[in-house]
Amino acid sequence: MKLSRRSFFKYMGAGAGGLLALASVPRLALAAWNEAAFTADALASAIAARYPGLAVEDSSAVKLKAPAIAENGAVVPVSVSTNLPNVKSISLFVEKNPSPLAASFDLTAQNVADISVRLRMGETSNLVALVEADGKLFRVQQEVKVTIGGCGG
């Protein structure tokens, strides 16, 4: 098919209209599920996939609440909170899980940076919380000893 300049723009216009129609369908997500980050099998690669190019620094401004000893690795209660301004997201990583990234929370200015979740831990491992704020990553980590792993039956 030979396209004149005019008909090319006409087609483009139709395409853009279609895209707009798609975009106006209520979307469930701010950001889609980050499959690369959730399937990464090492802590460093999971962090790199979730937060490409961001520098990490340890911070005492981030509070991580998790048990020192978890009797049941299938249900480990974890809370993360911070007073840092402009928090964009909070992510939780279990270093020794087959896929370290466990959960990631996208926050807005409307949120109070205080989240809780229950995680599975396959074995005793470091639990790493990263808070993304002002284009930087603030890290706090804690070891959680697991008596009974949470990934088996």
Add this chain to the structure above:
Amino acid sequence: MKIKASAKGDVIKVKMLIGHIMETGRRKDADGKLIPGHFITEVTVVHKGVTVFHAQLGPAVSKDPYLAFAFKGGVAGDKITVSWIDNKGETETSESVIR
């Protein structure tokens, strides 16, 4: 799914408990065959047309996920809508009123 949203001062605290198997995809059945993963990937909470919470979850989140977060800008009586989608495309949406 159970949702509890309560106003404490100007902060709305939201707790939710979602019934979901959260199958990891790494367990084996009695015949030694891998049970395919089946887990929630995203949870979204909307208040007055604005997304106030968005979580991306992996299979390392416990069965029947419990999530809690807080936001500002709501008052008692407002409605919030919680929806989730899993890796098989199944979804559930539920509403709750802030108390």
